[in-house]
Amino acid sequence: MNIHTYFGSHGFPLVAVIDLATLPTHLTALMHAVPLAQYKRLVLTAHGGRSLWPKLQVNWPESKDPVDTYSRSVMRRYVEEHLIGEESLLLYPTQDYLIPLQQLGTYVGWSHPSPVGVGIHADYGLWFAYRTAFLTTAELTPTEIDLRPSPCLSCVDKPCLTACPAKALSANAPIQLDPCLNHRIAEESSCADRCLARMACPIGRDAYQYDLAQIQYHYTQGFEALKTWHLRKKAAQTQLDEDRGRPF
Ligand code: SF4
């Protein structure tokens, strides 16, 4: 089965096959601990839009990281059933390797910087995420790089900026994490389980914005750890400020 058909049928419509012989040195340098020389292709996949969520609901993996567990099983089945006799190595999701996913996504043309702090895709907008990366000795046909420009360049009104109640976003600077997190952890926050700025972006919104259940799942995953980190950081900063103001 065609690799795009296989991964698409499992909720990952974005598939990039990269010929390792053409991978730029700024990317190979970031993967110096990965045995690239033993393989021919790097395959990157991502979910985009709403197609992944119903598939997960049908067979929700009993695991601490169900989306990663599902992704690994989809990748392994592809390798076992369609790359018979070839060597393959999972790079993501696994603890074994640190992979520059964002940079790879930028290289293949899937992702451009956006004011919201997550990459934006020309079709899927802000509604996509990397799911697997693996190496293979199979000489799969490389995919073409998506050369379309960032949708943000032609977005005149930039509704994401005005939708952010914490005023944490601006067109030409990275997201300000402190005001964003202060707002997210506030009582009855309008951003406790969603990012209003992300939801206001018109790119791909009608066709690809996740259903609310999926948005809430992704936004609440790991939120308690983030909240604890942010509160500790704030407490440390307050202590530092008090110490600085104390007379000798
Ligand atoms: S609303 Fe416009 S500027 Fe903001 S992320 Fe979407 S396309 Fe980019």
Ligand code: SF4
């Ligand atoms: S989560 Fe809320 S506060 Fe943070 S960037 Fe999004 S809209 Fe702004």
